[in-house]
Amino acid sequence: MVNDRSIRGLRVAVTGGTSGLGLALVRLLSAEGAAVAFVARTDADVERVVNETGAVGIVGDVSQKDDIYPIALQITANLGGLDILINNASSLGPVPLSPLADTDCEDLEEALRVNVLAPFRLTKALYGSLAVSARQGRVPTVVNISSDAAINAYPTWGAYGASKAALRHLTAIWGEESNDTGIRFISIDPGDMDTPLHALADPDADPATLKRPADSAAEVVDAIQAVRRTDGFNAVGVRP
Numbered sequence: 001m002v003n004d005r006s007i008r009g010l011r012v013a014v015t016g017g018t019s020g021l022g023l024a025l026v027r028l029l030s031a032e033g034a035a036v037a038f039v040a041r042t043d044a045d046v047e048r049v050v051n052e053t054g055a056v057g058i059v060g061d062v063s064q065k066d067d068i069y070p071i072a073l074q075i076t077a078n079l080g081g082l083d084i085l086i087n088n089a090s091s092l093g094p095v096p097l098s099p100l101a102d103t104d105c106e107d108l109e110e111a112l113r114v115n116v117l118a119p120f121r122l123t124k125a126l127y128g129s130l131a132v133s134a135r136q137g138r139v140p141t142v143v144n145i146s147s148d149a150a151i152n153a154y155p156t157w158g159a160y161g162a163s164k165a166a167l168r169h170l171t172a173i174w175g176e177e178s179n180d181t182g183i184r185f186i187s188i189d190p191g192d193m194d195t196p197l198h199a200l201a202d203p204d205a206d207p208a209t210l211k212r213p214a215d216s217a218a219e220v221v222d223a224i225q226a227v228r229r230t231d232g233f234n235a236v237g238v239r240p
């Protein structure tokens with residue numbers, strides 16, 4: 001499959017695939033004919049999504065260092081390699097959201113573990129497989145799900161915002177450093193969506209004012225296809 005830029009037949013891994021945007025991505029990508037593996041911590045939810053979509057479900061915690069290689073091995077063994085990695089699983093840090101002066105160090109650490117270290121470790125663990133994909137002309141792409149909190153200094157969003165800013169910058173540098181391998185890196189803000197994470201962060205928000213996760217998932221897939229069509233790398237800050 002040299003230089004085929006469509007989604008059908010691509011091997012895709014999604015972290016956090018049982019709820020919100022991740023679930024919508026697993027559904028859409030599976031329906032589009034991609035081979036999909038997804039990760040989440042809760043066994044029953046993983047089983048439910050496997051039964052619904054036929055995707056490969058992996059029970060694991062991306063914030064745990066010891067889970068990363070088992071997750072990576074299950075992804076590549078089940079898919080026979082990897083073309084697209086979507087680092088989507090996320091932590092808010094303190095719930096309810098708190099000013100930094102009231103944020104426990106442990107909550108900041110948790111946000112950094114899930115939102116920065118996990119994508120970093122998983123990308124490293126899968127980098128060789130993505131490089132093989134590049135040599136096969138399959139245009140491998142790492143998508144890191146960001147937030148407008150990576151750019152804007154929203155009060156009480158300190159742990160989450162700082163972690164998403166770090167992830168966004170990591171994405172930019174990794175993109176610059178990957179020109180030789182041909183692996184593309186993009187950072188995408190999916191917008192405010194009606195999901196459990198958003199309800200935890202802002203319980204008073206009117207769901208009617210929020211995006212459907214399925215609409216954001218379609219935009220993420222559009223952005224992946226756009227990056228695959230261009231010769232440019234490193235589309236950090238793409239806002240679908």
Ligand SMILES: NC(=O)c1ccc[n+]([C@@H]2O[C@H](COP(=O)([O-])OP(=O)(O)OC[C@H]3O[C@@H](n4cnc5c(N)ncnc54)[C@H](OP(=O)(O)O)[C@@H]3O)[C@@H](O)[C@H]2O)c1
Nearest residue numbers: 016018019020021040041042061062089090192193195197
């Ligand atoms: N919702 C919004 O308005 C919004 C806005 C901007 C950006 N985002 C970003 O969009 C992405 C998706 O958010 P969402 O709102 O769809 O979240 P969500 O509905 O809360 O879903 C989170 C998913 O991640 C899994 N997960 C959480 N921690 C994990 C861990 N340590 N290891 C493995 N899986 C884990 C959860 O399952 P388990 O709990 O079973 O593990 C679940 O499948 C996140 O990166 C978020 O920061 C969201």
